[in-house]
Amino acid sequence: MKRSSAPRRKRMRISDSRYDRDSRRYALAYRLLRCNARTQTIVSWTGLSGYRIRTLLQEYPRVDAEVDRRHRGVPPHALSTFFRSRSARRETITLAGLFRLLDLVPVRPRQKVADTFPCLERGEILCAAYEAFQTLVPDTVMTIDHAALLAIALTQADEITWAHCTVCKGLLVTDLLALESRTCVYCEDRSGSPSSEPPTGTSEAASGPKAGAKRTGRSAIKREAGSRQGSSRGGCSSVDRSCSNL
Secondary structure, three states: OOOOOOOOOOOOOOOOHHHHHHHHHHHHHHHHHHOOOOHHHHHHHHOOOHHHHHHHHHHOHHHHHHOOOOOOOOOOOOHHHHHOOHHHHHHHHHHHHHHHHOOOOOOOOOOOOOOOOOOHHHHHHHHHHHHHHHHHOOOOOOOHHHHHHHHHHHHHOOOEEEEEOOOOOOEEEEEOOOOOOOOOHHHHHHHOOOOOOOOOOOOHHHHOHHHHHHHHHHHHHHHHHHHOOHHHOOOOOHHHHHHHHO
């Protein structure tokens, strides 16, 4: 029996690179959906169209059930979110440290990378970093859309960038337009610097005993300064200087 001389067709394998890349795109889209990412963020980092993402939600009801809390609308773009409070600054440096650990953000800044930086490979690292971040900070209000914004902003380094704490020399994220000293939030906590958190009340009971004692001490210094005003007309007394420093 003669064998056919026709060449054998090569079997198509799902592990081939051209099909493996599409499989990775859908796997990344699934991970981003589980992280409650917005549709525009998924489109940017996976390269899939919005139609394919909506089809993924329709064909896999389990995915749709897990992302019922997914955010809608335009992704966040305000960098002030990362510095609005001490808790936000702590979460920002934790997330940025994971970016640095996983080599998501390059050491040297790049210009105009908002359209070229998001890609499949970096999207997988972004998901890994954010999933680890959620494990470290389970009650965070920072979304994966904020994480994507932070990664791009640190790569461009035109508004925020890496810096070192002036006290402990630790790594931190700083605002280039801010006038405050570059001190990490942990050193500020140890030194007793005023908190940037909004006040929760105006009464002494709401502010706590330390705040009440501080106001009482300030009033006593002012009264003492007033009693010595007649004897120190030639210049500012040491008590006056102490009062102005409070």
